Amino acid sequence: MNKPVLEFNKVIFHYKNSEAPILDGIDLQIYENEFISIIGPSGSGKSTIFRLITGLEVPFKGSILLNGENVTNRLGAVGYMPQQDLLMPWRTVLDNAILPLEIKGIKKEIAQAKVRELLDDFGLQGQENALPGNLSGGMRQRVSFLRTILSGSNILLLDEPFSALDAITRLTMQEWLIEQWMKRKKTILFITHDVDEALFLSDRIFVLQQKPHTFIQEVKIPLGRPRTIRDVSKSEMVTLKEKLIDQLRSKVSK
Numbered sequence: 001m002n003k004p005v006l007e008f009n010k011v012i013f014h015y016k017n018s019e020a021p022i023l024d025g026i027d028l029q030i031y032e033n034e035f036i037s038i039i040g041p042s043g044s045g046k047s048t049i050f051r052l053i054t055g056l057e058v059p060f061k062g063s064i065l066l067n068g069e070n071v072t073n074r075l076g077a078v079g080y081m082p083q084q085d086l087l088m089p090w091r092t093v094l095d096n097a098i099l100p101l102e103i104k105g106i107k108k109e110i111a112q113a114k115v116r117e118l119l120d121d122f123g124l125q126g127q128e129n130a131l132p133g134n135l136s137g138g139m140r141q142r143v144s145f146l147r148t149i150l151s152g153s154n155i156l157l158l159d160e161p162f163s164a165l166d167a168i169t170r171l172t173m174q175e176w177l178i179e180q181w182m183k184r185k186k187t188i189l190f191i192t193h194d195v196d197e198a199l200f201l202s203d204r205i206f207v208l209q210q211k212p213h214t215f216i217q218e219v220k221i222p223l224g225r226p227r228t229i230r231d232v233s234k235s236e237m238v239t240l241k242e243k244l245i246d247q248l249r250s251k252v253s254k
């Protein structure tokens, strides 16, 4: 960990059609190769933070720096993977995956060759001509992640990517994601409602409190890497989990 790749400096934000502030002077630093999860009750502002990072929304005051620069159009500068995979049902795996390269104007054959190199790593070997409707949920999310990686950005925003998967597939996908993250040296911001998932994956967890947020509470995960799912059952992790659940529950009941 060294230089911040993403910084919020005193960011104040409310939606145009509402006076109610969501962020009220937030400072954040996210470092190279970090894995950060964001948890918080529904409506607490997790997706709003992603919308600000991508530039879909603009701070009322303050600045957001990406790789040290105050770029106004950040949409193409970060990789964004939405909750729904948004794969085009009429396009094959290969042709869905090449989309970010096509948008950049790269020739179809060159883009396809680049995707083919990655199919093995993404567990999609032999599936390149399959249509999304014939893939399992886990495979669809791997195609979607492959597309996000091909954005070429060092910062990836993943919005609850595994929430629709069954428990076993979800665990396999979490382990696979960590492998890919370590191999590709990306910085990941990951929204989840699942405390276990956040504990297993993250270096730090941002816990969203009551709106408006004047600061964001963060929890450092006391586990090294590589880690296994069993590490999350260690007594210190169980205590941390209970603390996080209590905090989230108290916010919901307020």
Ligand SMILES: Nc1ncnc2c1ncn2[C@@H]1O[C@H](COP(=O)(O)OP(=O)(O)OP(=O)(O)O)[C@@H](O)[C@H]1O
Residues within 6 Å of the ligand: 015, 016, 017, 018, 022, 040, 041, 042, 043, 044, 045, 046, 047, 048, 049
């Ligand atoms: N386009 C919008 N215009 C006005 N208010 C909005 C808009 N989008 C979201 N909000 C409000 O901003 C607040 C934060 O919403 P946001 O979607 O960021 O929450 P979230 O934590 O991602 O919720 P969830 O977990 O349900 O996805 C909510 O009160 C929501 O109603």
